[in-house]
Amino acid sequence: MKAKGWSIVGILLLATAFLFGLYLWIVLSWNYSDGERAGILQKLSRKGWICKTHEGELAISIVPGVTPVIWDFSVRDESQVRELEAALGKRVVLHYTEHRGVPTTCFGETSYFVDRVRVMQ
Numbered sequence: 001m002k003a004k005g006w007s008i009v010g011i012l013l014l015a016t017a018f019l020f021g022l023y024l025w026i027v028l029s030w031n032y033s034d035g036e037r038a039g040i041l042q043k044l045s046r047k048g049w050i051c052k053t054h055e056g057e058l059a060i061s062i063v064p065g066v067t068p069v070i071w072d073f074s075v076r077d078e079s080q081v082r083e084l085e086a087a088l089g090k091r092v093v094l095h096y097t098e099h100r101g102v103p104t105t106c107f108g109e110t111s112y113f114v115d116r117v118r119v120m121q
Helices: 002-029 078-086
Strands: 033-047 053-059 070-075 091-098 112-119
Touching (some): 033 070, 053 078, 070 078
Parallel strands (some): 070 112
Antiparallel strands (some): 033 091, 053 070, 091 112
């Protein structure tokens, strides 16, 4: 009887892990929204205690004498990180996808993931 109890617990644990993995795949594969935001790229950093992620800030409304609106975003692709590092301090247009419901910050601290960068001249 003890072996049967452990096998049920094992099946439940495997089913839970499978369902969690399926949920994670769904929220990271399908986006809630996507779009573009323009502004001056003012920050890009790699942060986190265990899961290191790339996080950035875009200053959106640049009007003299007015505090800019800051938009926080995350980056998952290393090639995009290099492009963003080269664009720091410049006016850029960032294309993003929004993924709501990501259960952990190991993929990014925000729900906005930048996937394309275009530097404005």
